[in-house]
Amino acid sequence: MEEMQLLEAVERYLRGEMSAEEKAYFDQLRRSNPEVDQLFVEQSIFFQQLNQFSDWKNYKSTLNEVHQQLLAEGAIKESAPKAKVIDLWRKYKRVVAVAAVIAGITTFIVAGSVSYYSNKANRLQVEMLRREFKRDINATKNDLLNKVNDGKATKAPQNKAPKNGGTGFIIDGKGIIVTNAHVISNANTILVLNNKGDEFRANVIFEDQKSDIAILKIKDNDFKAFNAIPYSIKKAGAELGEQLFTIGYPRNEIVYNEGYMSAKTGFNGDTMSCQIGVPANPGNSGGPVFNKSGEIIGIINTRLTEAEGVVFAITSKNIYRALETLKEKDTAAKNIKVPVSSSIKKMDRMQQIKKLEDYVFMIKTY
Amino acid sequence: MKIIPSDKELLEGLAKDNRQAVETIYKLHYQMIQSLIINNNGSIDEARDIFQEAMIVLYEKSRSPQFELNCQLKTYIYSVSRRLWLKRLQQMQRFGPEIGKIEETVPVEEEVENHETKNQEFVMMEKAMQSLGEPCKSLLEAYYLQKKNMVEIAGNFGYTNADNAKNQKYKCLMRLKKLFFAEYKNNQG
Numbered sequence: 001m002e003e004m005q006l007l008e009a010v011e012r013y014l015r016g017e018m019s020a021e022e023k024a025y026f027d028q029l030r031r032s033n034p035e036v037d038q039l040f041v042e043q044s045i046f047f048q049q050l051n052q053f054s055d056w057k058n059y060k061s062t063l064n065e066v067h068q069q070l071l072a073e074g075a076i077k078e079s080a081p082k083a084k085v086i087d088l089w090r091k092y093k094r095v096v097a098v099a100a101v102i103a104g105i106t107t108f109i110v111a112g113s114v115s116y117y118s119n120k121a122n123r124l125q126v127e128m129l130r131r132e133f134k135r136d137i138n139a140t141k142n143d144l145l146n147k148v149n150d151g152k153a154t155k156a157p158q159n160k161a162p163k164n165g166g167t168g169f170i171i172d173g174k175g176i177i178v179t180n181a182h183v184i185s186n187a188n189t190i191l192v193l194n195n196k197g198d199e200f201r202a203n204v205i206f207e208d209q210k211s212d213i214a215i216l217k218i219k220d221n222d223f224k225a226f227n228a229i230p231y232s233i234k235k236a237g238a239e240l241g242e243q244l245f246t247i248g249y250p251r252n253e254i255v256y257n258e259g260y261m262s263a264k265t266g267f268n269g270d271t272m273s274c275q276i277g278v279p280a281n282p283g284n285s286g287g288p289v290f291n292k293s294g295e296i297i298g299i300i301n302t303r304l305t306e307a308e309g310v311v312f313a314i315t316s317k318n319i320y321r322a323l324e325t326l327k328e329k330d331t332a333a334k335n336i337k338v339p340v341s342s343s344i345k346k347m348d349r350m351q352q353i354k355k356l357e358d359y360v361f362m363i364k365t366y
Numbered sequence: 367m368k369i370i371p372s373d374k375e376l377l378e379g380l381a382k383d384n385r386q387a388v389e390t391i392y393k394l395h396y397q398m399i400q401s402l403i404i405n406n407n408g409s410i411d412e413a414r415d416i417f418q419e420a421m422i423v424l425y426e427k428s429r430s431p432q433f434e435l436n437c438q439l440k441t442y443i444y445s446v447s448r449r450l451w452l453k454r455l456q457q458m459q460r461f462g463p464e465i466g467k468i469e470e471t472v473p474v475e476e477e478v479e480n481h482e483t484k485n486q487e488f489v490m491m492e493k494a495m496q497s498l499g500e501p502c503k504s505l506l507e508a509y510y511l512q513k514k515n516m517v518e519i520a521g522n523f524g525y526t527n528a529d530n531a532k533n534q535k536y537k538c539l540m541r542l543k544k545l546f547f548a549e550y551k552n553n554q555g
Contacts, residue, residue, distance in 0.1 A: 004533075004540065007540065008532075046543050046546065046547075049491055050491070050542075051510075052484065052487070052488070053488055053495075056422060057511055058511060059383070059421075059425055060422070062383075062385055063418045063421055064418075066388050066389050066392050067396075067418075069389075070396070075392075076392065076393065076396045076397055076400075078400070078410045
């Protein structure tokens with residue numbers, strides 16, 4: 001009961017409804033009685049809260065009224081197509097989440113299968129530069145006849161036409177050859193031919209379709225190991241605009257071409273390869289790309305089908321990578337030594353080619 | 367010719383609970399805030415909430431004697447709304463990109479913080495009011511919100527005289543106080 005009276009007193013005090021006399025008495029009471037004072041403070045805080053509450057409440061209802069009124073008058077407009085989307089989002093959050101999970105799984109499956117089949121897909125847009133001998137089977141027959149007439153016996157399997165062909169080059173004098181994996185894929189027998197037309201049998205000792213690199217070893221008694229290889233294999237890539245040249249076997253004869261470094265990445269931004277401005281034709285696949293110092297900077301592998309003169313080459317550091325993988329698996333490969341310095345640096349191009357051509361081979365598969 | 371009142375006049379009107387001032391500010395600036403919110407991941411209802419909250423901040427400011435507006439009213443409302451909306455987005459974890467500043471802004475972090483504390487108290491009071499039950503709720507609302515006098519209230523609520531109504535009012539007030547402080551402690555702890 002006492003508290004109630006106090007409450008009333010505080011309220012009147014705060015509103016200034018008390019007479020001066022009453023106020024003085026109340027102040028006196030507060031000073032003399034700490035309990036009253038404490039209650040007073042508490043009450044006044046509470047009244048402040050209550051006042052603020054009522055002010056805000058009234059103000060808020062004014063705001064709402066004004067809002068409705070102005071809306072009705074057309075002074076403000078509530079227009080937003082976006083709000084609908086958000087409402088929909090709120091409504092269907094869960095459904096969307098489930099759909100997203102399903103979509104995620106589907107994406108993984110699709111992405112997985114795409115990457116699995118992507119090599120095939122890419123081949124629609126880029127053309128592998130191996131030779132397919134089926135087309136010029138007659139020529140090959142003539143070729144064979146010529147060779148027989150020349151007194152050289154062919155080592156090709158009897159009654160079999162060659163399937164594919166490409167180019168390869170020696171990276172170790174003992175008869176280790178690097179070429180493209182797509183050149184020798186599905187091959188039963190592999191023959192490598194030097195520029196004089198001598199044939200040697202070779203085996204695949206490493207094949208990686210993904211990086212498109214294959215390493216072959218010549219296993220033939222007729223083969224005489226090379227002492228020193230004139231060129232080297234560069235670990236770093238070439239710079240844009242650098243002069244480049246290639247030699248390879250788009251025909252049955254060794255062919256020279258030259259050009260420049262066009263881009264540091266290959267098809268679809270592939271960093272494993274680069275783009276070169278050197279003409280290339282089927283049969284150039286697996287062929288070395290040299291810079292002017294006679295260092296190998298890449299291996300030709302594909303060209304764009306829908307554009308002229310866009311040729312891609314696998315960068316040479318992939319050769320080192322392939323060798324590392326090979327050495328891990330095969331202890332016999334441990335002693336493969338890659339030439340690291342070029343001995344033809346300062347020579348003019350014709351001399352360079354004379355030195356190089358013995359080390360670049362045509363590859364035929366049966 | 368239309369006379370557009372100055373920002374100062376508007377604020378003065380706001381402090382005096384002048385409805386005309388509210389209307390004018392609403393007319394001048396609501397559309398800007400609505401497009402701010404909607405362009406940043408919000409709905410129309412949220413735009414309305416944010417604008418009205420900014421209006422409350424402005425209202426409190428206009429009533430405090432030491433307040434001085436040292437930028438355009440438009441900039442102030444925009445800054446407060448933007449700040450409030452950023453906070454709201456954070457709370458909802460609806461991550462949007464950084465809210466672009468189309469308009470210039472002034473720092474209003476402190477005001478918004480203060481406002482939030484006050485708003486919490488407001489919510490607590492509302493909760494206490496709700497749990498008070500009838501007839502206490504209506505009685506207190508009639509007296510404190512609608513500012514009716516006790517005689518009128520006694521008549522409306524069917525008390526035989528104003529003193530009885532007054533007694534009842536104080537009983538209700540004491541209960542409200544207890545509920546409010548209980549809520550207050552809950553929130554502090």
